[in-house]
Amino acid sequence: MNSKTPSGLSPQNAQKVQEAMAEIQRGASELIGAEYIASLVGKYYQSGERFIVKAGFDPTAPDLHLGHTVLLQKLATFQRYGGDVKFLIGDFTATIGDPSGKSETRKQLSPEEVQANAQTYKEQVFKILDPKYTEVCFNSKWLHELGVGGLVHLTSKFSVARMLERDDFEKRYQENRPISIIEFIYPLLQGYDSVALNCDIELGGNDQKFNLLVGRTLQRAYGLPKEQSVLTVPLLEGLDGVNKMSKSLGNYIGVTEKHCAMYAKIMSISDVLMWKYYDLLSLKSLSEIEALKNGVDSGEIHPKKVKEDLALEITAKYHSLPLAHEAKREFDAVFSKDDTPSDIPxxxxxxxxxxxxxxxxxxxxxxxxxxxxxxxxxxxxxxxxxxxxxxxxxxxxxxxxxxxxxxxxxxxxx
CATH class of the missing domain: 3.10.290.10 (RNA-binding S4 domain)
Known part of the structure; x- marks a missing residue:
C-alpha cells in the first residue's frame, strides 16, 4: 500500500500528504490506486480542491453497530484530508439481493422496509461524519432512470468469465448451485453508481473487493477521465473475538446502545482484540497508540487502564463524556462489588x-x-x-x- 508523494509540493505540504496517507492506510486491508489518492490529497493542500469519496450501504438492518462504523471512521478520515463523502444508500440495489460472500441470495426488502431502515441510517451516521462534507444519496435516483435500454448497454460492458472470478459465484457454479442473472446484475449496478457519482475513491469491506473493482472497470468503459481508487477495510470481530460483529450472533455493540451497556461491552473484549479496536475505531494517532502498546509491553501501563480509555472514548463519542464517566463508575461498582447494574435491558x-x-x-x-x-x-x-x-x-x-x-x-x- 505504498504511495509516492506528488511532485511540485512544498516541503510542508509534502509532509502533510505523507501524514495523511499514513492515516488513510491505517488499519486498511488493501489499497488500490494509492498514488492517485496521494495526488488528490496533494491538490487539496495546494489549492483547496476537494475530491469525491463514496461508500454504499444497503439498508438491510435498522441499526448500526461498531462493525459498521469502521467504514464510517475511514470516511471521516478522508473528510479531514479533502474528501467530500457520498454516503450512498442503496435503496434500489437493496431490493435485489447480493450474496456478499454468502452461499445464497439475500432476502429482498419491501420499499417500506428500505425507507424505514434508510431513515435510521441517516439519523446515525452524523455521529461520525461531518454533515458539511457529506451528501446522503439514494441510487434509485439514477438506476430508475437507467431503463431497459441502459441496463442492456450496461451488461455489455462486462463478461460472464469476469463475473465468475468472484469467489462465491465461482464456488456456487462449480458446486452446481443456482446463480440468478439478477445476482450478476447487482455488481454492475453497484459499479454504475461510481459512474453516476463521478467517484474518485470507493470504500468497502474486504468482502466487497470484487464489486468495488467493477466500478473501476465501468468508469473506463463509460469514458470517465479517471479510475477510482479502492480501499477495503477489515471486518471487525465482535465480543467473542472470533466471528465478525453481527446482531444475529449476539456479539455486537450497537451505536444506539445505552451508555452503561456500551462501556461494559467494550470492557469485555480481550486485551489482544483491544488493539484492533484502537486501530479501527479510536481517534488517537498512530504514534499515540504505539506509545500505549510500548507502555503495556514494558509494564509501565496496565492493559485495563488502556481498555478503560478506549471504552471512555467510544462511549463519549456516541453519548457524551459525562455519561461515559457515569458508565465507568457503574461498571467499576458492578465489577468490584458484584452488584446488579441499575439500568439493564x-x-x-x-x-x-x-x-x-x-x-x-x-x-x-x-x-x-x-x-x-x-x-x-x-x-x-x-x-x-x-x-x-x-x-x-x-x-x-x-x-x-x-x-x-x-x-x-x-x-x-x-
Missing amino acids: EMEFQSGIWICELLKLAGLCSSTSQARRDIQGGGVKIDKQKIIDENYRFESGSYVLQIGKRKFIKAIIK
Whole structure:
C-alpha cells in the first residue's frame, strides 16, 4: 500500500500528504490506486480542491453497530484530508439481493422496509461524519432512470468469465448451485453508481473487493477521465473475538446502545482484540497508540487502564463524556462489588422457554451450545443464584439473568 508523494509540493505540504496517507492506510486491508489518492490529497493542500469519496450501504438492518462504523471512521478520515463523502444508500440495489460472500441470495426488502431502515441510517451516521462534507444519496435516483435500454448497454460492458472470478459465484457454479442473472446484475449496478457519482475513491469491506473493482472497470468503459481508487477495510470481530460483529450472533455493540451497556461491552473484549479496536475505531494517532502498546509491553501501563480509555472514548463519542464517566463508575461498582447494574435491558418471553434458548435470543450467548457450556462451567446466574440445570425452563415472573460480571438481561416471562 505504498504511495509516492506528488511532485511540485512544498516541503510542508509534502509532509502533510505523507501524514495523511499514513492515516488513510491505517488499519486498511488493501489499497488500490494509492498514488492517485496521494495526488488528490496533494491538490487539496495546494489549492483547496476537494475530491469525491463514496461508500454504499444497503439498508438491510435498522441499526448500526461498531462493525459498521469502521467504514464510517475511514470516511471521516478522508473528510479531514479533502474528501467530500457520498454516503450512498442503496435503496434500489437493496431490493435485489447480493450474496456478499454468502452461499445464497439475500432476502429482498419491501420499499417500506428500505425507507424505514434508510431513515435510521441517516439519523446515525452524523455521529461520525461531518454533515458539511457529506451528501446522503439514494441510487434509485439514477438506476430508475437507467431503463431497459441502459441496463442492456450496461451488461455489455462486462463478461460472464469476469463475473465468475468472484469467489462465491465461482464456488456456487462449480458446486452446481443456482446463480440468478439478477445476482450478476447487482455488481454492475453497484459499479454504475461510481459512474453516476463521478467517484474518485470507493470504500468497502474486504468482502466487497470484487464489486468495488467493477466500478473501476465501468468508469473506463463509460469514458470517465479517471479510475477510482479502492480501499477495503477489515471486518471487525465482535465480543467473542472470533466471528465478525453481527446482531444475529449476539456479539455486537450497537451505536444506539445505552451508555452503561456500551462501556461494559467494550470492557469485555480481550486485551489482544483491544488493539484492533484502537486501530479501527479510536481517534488517537498512530504514534499515540504505539506509545500505549510500548507502555503495556514494558509494564509501565496496565492493559485495563488502556481498555478503560478506549471504552471512555467510544462511549463519549456516541453519548457524551459525562455519561461515559457515569458508565465507568457503574461498571467499576458492578465489577468490584458484584452488584446488579441499575439500568439493564428487558426482554419478554413466553412461559416454558428453555434457558439455553432464552440466553441465545437475549444475545447473552451466541448459540444454545455455548449456553450449555456456560451453564456447565458455572457462569450463569438467575437472580444472583448460580444455575446448574441446563434443562431449566422458566415459569411466569421476572428474572435477572447474568453471565460473568458484565452481561445482564431482565427476562419478563409471560
